[in-house]
Amino acid sequence: MLRDFSSYEIEDFAFDETFQHWVLEPDSPHREFWEKYIASHPQQTDKLLAARALVVELKNNPASATDNDLAPVIWRNIQARIIPVRRIGWQPWGRWQVAASVSLLLLLGAGLWWQFNQSTTNPSLVLSKFSTNERLLEEVNRTENTIRIHLHDGTVVSLAKDSRLTYPRTFDGRQRVVYLSGEAFFEVTKNPDQPFLVYANETVTKVLGTSFRIKAYANAPKVVVAVRTGRVSVFARNDFESSPATTQPNGVVLTPNQQAVFSRQEAQLQKTLVEQPVLLATPAEQPSFNFDNTPIGAVFAVLEKAYGVDIVYDETLFASRTLTVSLEDESLYEKLDVICKTVGVSYQIIDTQVIIERKNNGNP
C-alpha cells in the first residue's frame, strides 16, 4: 500500500477493504496493521473511530432489516409455478401465458365472430362449422415430449413440443376442422362424408382419411405438409376460402412420400419429395430388394412401387444392362446411390420425381 495514511479522511478509512475487514472481523489479519496505525498516528484517532462507527452502522443499517413477510409469499408463488400439475401438456400459468391465452381467445373469438358473419354471405366457408355454441378445446404442449391427443372421431394427433392444437369437442358439421400452430403428425380416421381440414398458418390441408405431418410454426418462413399414407390436398388459405363452394380451389394433391412446402413470403405452394421417403407397404408385404441379373428398368420399377415415387430415365442409357445387388434397410436415397454408382449414372430430385441422368454433366 503506497497511500499516505497520515492524511486519511473518514471516507478513506471506511473505503479501505482491510479497514472494513478489521472492523467487522475480530480475527482479521489486518488487526495488527491498524492497531499499529493508531499508535503511530494519534492525531487520526477521531477520524478513525468515526470511520469505524460508520462501517459498523452501515453493516447494521435498519433500512436493510430483514423482511419476514415477503419471503414466504414469494416462496409459495415459486412453488406454485415449478410443481408440475398432473395434467398432460400443461403447466401452471404465469401471468404472461395467461395474458397470451387471453389475447389468443380474444383473437379466436373475433375470428369466429367474423367467420360467423361472413358465413351468412358465403356459405362455403368451412369455419362456419365452428359455430358459436360449439365448445372449443385447446391443447398446448409445453413438455419436452410429443403428446398424443385423441379427437372425438378417433383421429389421433401427435403434437410436438411448443405446438398448439385447437379443436371442437365433437365434430358436428359437414367438415372436421382443427387449427394447428407448430408441428403435429395426424392419423385421421377415414370418413368420406366428413372431410378433415387442418388450418395451419396460411394453409389449409384437406383429407378424407390418411396420415401426414404438418410443420407450421408461427415464426417459421415455411409451412410443410408431408404425407405418409393416403391422399392429401393442400391449399393456400386465401385460395381455399375465396373459391366458390361448387368448384375445387387450386391446390396441390400429395401422395405418400410427397410434401407440400408453402413459402409464406411468396405465398406459393411447391411439391417435393419428403426428406426420408419410407416404404409404403407393411413389413409383411415388402418387396424384395435382392436383384440378380435384373434389368435396370425392372429395378427402378420395384423402387417406384415400394416408395411411391416416379423415376424418370432415358432407356437408351442402359440398353439391355442388368444389375446384381442386394439391398435391404437402406433409405431410398442410399439405394439410389448404390444403384447409380454401379450403373455409372447419377440422379437428382426435381419436384417429386427422381431424374436419372448421365454422369459428369456438370456436378458429379
Added chain:
Amino acid sequence: MNVFKQTKPLMSLPDAERWANDAQVWQAFKQGNREAFEFLYQQNIQHLIQYGSKITSDRSLIQDCIQDLFVELWDSRENASQVASAKHYLLKSLRYKLIRYLQYTPTETLEETKFVTDYENGESQLLQQETVRSQGHLLAAALKLLPKRQQEAIHLRYFEELSNEEVAQVMGVNYQSACKFIYTGLKTLRHTLQLISLLPPVWSIYQFFKIL
C-alpha cells in the same frame, strides 16, 4: 477482501448441514434436488429483497422479479453453469431483471437525479425527514439522499461485505466506477452527517461518533 460469511437461513433446515459449501449446494440443485433449491432460496432471499430495495422502491416489482428469477433458475437448472458464489450470481441476476424492467418504465430512472452536491441542501432535506430521530435512522435517511447507484454500491460493499471487485461484477460496471460510487457516497455521507452534528438539537450525532 474475500471473507466467507455464513449466513443463517431463516427457516430451520435440518438438511442444510448436508452441504459443506456453496459449490455442493449448487451441484445438488443442478441435479434437481429440491431441498438444495429451497436452501438456496432461504439462504439468499433476504439479501435479494434488501438489494432489490436499493434499486427500486416498488416492492411488487421486486417480488415479481425474484419469483421469475427462481422459477427460471429451476427450469434451466441442468444448463446452469457452476458459479463461484450463488449469492453473487443471484444478486447480479436480480439486478439485471430489475434494470431491464425499469428501463421501460419512465417513472423511476437510474439516472443520478438525486445527486446531492450541495451539502447544505442535503442537510435541510435531512432535517425535514421525520425519521431523523435515532442514530440508525439518521444514517438511513442520509443514505436515502444518495444517488441510487451509490446507495446500491455501498449496500453491496458494507452490508453484503463484497469486495470492490465483486461490487463491480454484480453491478456490471468496471472496477473504477464501482470504487467511485462507493467512495463518493461515503464522502457525501460524511459531509451530511458531520454538518448535522454541529447542530445543537441533534444530540444523536454525538452518539454516532462516540468512541466505541
